[in-house]
Amino acid sequence: xxxxxxxxxxxxxxxxxxxxxxxxxxxxxxxxxxxxxxxxxxxxxxxxxxxxxxxxxxxxxxxxxxxxxxxxxxxxxxxxxxxxxxxxxxxxxxxxxxxxxxxxxxxxxxxxxxxxxxxxxxxxxxxxxxxxxxxx
Amino acid sequence: xxxxxxxxxxxxxxxxxxxxxxxxxxxxxxxxxxxxxxxxxxxxxxxxxxxxxxxxxxxxxxxxxxxxxxxxxxxxxxxxxxxxxxxxxxxxxxxxxxxxxxxxxxxxxxxxxxxxxxxxxxxxxxxxxxxxxxxxxxxxxxxxxxxxxxxxxxxxxxxxxxxxxxxxxxxxxxxxxxxxxxxxxxxxxxxxxxxxxxxxxxxxxxxxxxxxxxxxxxxxxxxxxxxxxxxxxxxxxxxxxxxxxxxxxxxxxxxxxxxxxxxxxxxxxxxxxxxxxxxxxxxxxxxxxxxxxxxxxxxxxxxxxxxxxxxxxxxxxxxxxxxxxxxxxxxxxxxxxxxxxxxxxxxxxxxxxxxxxxxxxxxxxxxxxxxxxxxxxxxxxxxxxxxxxxx
Numbered sequence: 068x069x070x071x072x073x074x075x076x077x078x079x080x081x082x083x084x085x086x087x088x089x090x091x092x093x094x095x096x097x098x099x100x101x102x103x104x105x106x107x108x109x110x111x112x113x114x115x116x117x118x119x120x121x122x123x124x125x126x127x128x129x130x131x132x133x134x135x136x137x138x139x140x141x142x143x144x145x146x147x148x149x150x151x152x153x154x155x156x157x158x159x160x161x162x163x164x165x166x167x168x169x170x171x172x173x174x175x176x177x178x179x180x181x182x183x184x185x186x187x188x189x190x191x192x193x194x195x196x197x198x199x200x201x202x203x
Numbered sequence: 204x205x206x207x208x209x210x211x212x213x214x215x216x217x218x219x220x221x222x223x224x225x226x227x228x229x230x231x232x233x234x235x236x237x238x239x240x241x242x243x244x245x246x247x248x249x250x251x252x253x254x255x256x257x258x259x260x261x262x263x264x265x266x267x268x269x270x271x272x273x274x275x276x277x278x279x280x281x282x283x284x285x286x287x288x289x290x291x292x293x294x295x296x297x298x299x300x301x302x303x304x305x306x307x308x309x310x311x312x313x314x315x316x317x318x319x320x321x322x323x324x325x326x327x328x329x330x331x332x333x334x335x336x337x338x339x340x341x342x343x344x345x346x347x348x349x350x351x352x353x354x355x356x357x358x359x360x361x362x363x364x365x366x367x368x369x370x371x372x373x374x375x376x377x378x379x380x381x382x383x384x385x386x387x388x389x390x391x392x393x394x395x396x397x398x399x400x401x402x403x404x405x406x407x408x409x410x411x412x413x414x415x416x417x418x419x420x421x422x423x424x425x426x427x428x429x430x431x432x433x434x435x436x437x438x439x440x441x442x443x444x445x446x447x448x449x450x451x452x453x454x455x456x457x458x459x460x461x462x463x464x465x466x467x468x469x470x471x472x473x474x475x476x477x478x479x480x481x482x483x484x485x486x487x488x489x490x491x492x493x494x495x496x497x498x499x500x501x502x503x504x505x506x507x508x509x510x511x512x513x514x515x516x517x518x519x520x521x522x523x524x525x526x527x528x529x530x531x532x533x534x535x536x537x538x539x540x541x542x543x544x545x546x547x548x549x550x551x552x553x554x555x556x557x558x559x560x561x562x563x564x565x566x567x568x569x570x571x572x573x574x575x576x577x578x579x580x581x582x583x584x585x586x587x588x589x590x591x592x593x594x
Contacts, residue, residue, distance in 0.1 A: 104452060105453075134360070135356060138344065188342070
């Protein structure tokens with residue numbers, strides 16, 4: 068991955084902890100204490116019940132590919148970083164998240180088991196969770 | 204519904220241009236507005252309501268003010284619902300409601316844009332961060348085409364849909380486009396041609412993707428009182444429905460769209476069902492957009508879309524469900540990267556008997572469906588059921 072080429076996420080008070088945890092090598096989800104929903108991306112209020120009693124939950128960082136697509140050409144992205152595997156990974160905790168699977172496109176299919184990695188971006192205290200095929 | 208005051212589409216105009224380096228976007232708005240007024244036999248001063256979505260080159264902010272100022276309109280009612288490409292389908296429904304509420308009698312809806320002249324590689328380019336969600340999506344290099352690619356991949360995984368079945372949709376659209384003198388791509392293509400075109404984002408090939416074109420279109424929605432003064436054949440708005448599909452907190456289902464809800468609402472309002480539809484305009488940003496919508500609108504069971512489109516089902520005039528007889532966004536026109544407007548316009552042409560001769564369907568009931576935004580993340584779904592005057 069060409070980290071420098073990635074857009075830098077906008078860090079807000081609502082999402083700061085998520086990005087800082089990623090920089091620390093941890094993937095966080097949010098969990099509602101009222102209705103029990105585990106969700107991604109982070110929001111201060113539960114998107115199912117609007118409770119503001121929501122916790123941070125450290126994900127195991129494992130899951131499987133729900134779907135994927137391989138970009139063979141893409142303006143605004145370095146040619147030497149193509150093809151790029153874009154995916155939804157369904158985490159073992161439930162939520163499906165947009166991410167990359169950093170591997171040869173031939174190594175990925177729907178259902179491939181994956182585990183999280185973190186890549187730096189051009190900002191302090193921020194890293195981005197991506198995935199790689201899980202070790203057997 | 205039968206008890207409701209009938210509302211009509213009296214004017215419809217699609218700009219003939221597909222590339223307009225010598226015109227401004229606002230000029231195109233004015234030209235399509237004028238074209239729709241001439242089509243209906245109405246005057247500019249008759250317009251008392253104005254509908255448009257974002258003005259692409261100016262962002263979405265204040266678009267009704269920018270446009271009303273340029274066009275010299277003094278509307279008593281305005282609506283700028285912006286669902287992306289499905290917006291203009293929803294505007295027809297909103298205009299019908301406003302007319303039934305007595306807020307207005309002649310609603311003008313316009314769309315224009317010049318992405319082709321501006322050199323936008325819309326579908327496959329990385330875009331900057333704008334929305335809150337972009338920090339969790341665009342940082343991964345997702346683009347329109349990879350989003351739809353993921354939807355196609357999931358649909359294939361769950362239902363066994365094939366690339367050849369998706370290609371049937373492009374082939375049918377190109378079969379229609381050969382008769383449209385304004386279509387951007389008039390050359391018929393085969394399933395094999397689609398499969399042999401380069402892969403842009405697995406599993407979508409170049410020919411699974413719509414055109415990038417300049418242009419626009421306009422519609423005029425009018426009350427019964429106004430229609431009764433017109434000599435022009437009008438199309439009745441029988442039903443309208445909308446829905447928004449989204450990430451659902453991480454439970455997104457990429458194999459379906461919100462058309463299951465918007466379609467059901469539109470059919471219920473019309474008192475009709477998919478079996479009554481003689482012609483369908485289905486939003487076609489990508490072939491998978493059509494396939495999922497056909498299922499979700501109830502033209503076939505979920506998962507059967509691939510089989511449904513085989514064997515010429517979508518081809519006019521003799522297929523079971525002729526679709527996008529102008530060539531659609533895949534072959535003819537996708538002005539401003541927003542195809543809902545042209546979906547409604549071609550449905551109006553069919554119901555008026557004004558489609559190109561070779562693809563004219565004997566249509567009493569037509570459907571126009573828009574899918575805006577991205578089915579890979581969040582999208583608007585808007586459905587209209589329309590009826591011909593002599594049905």
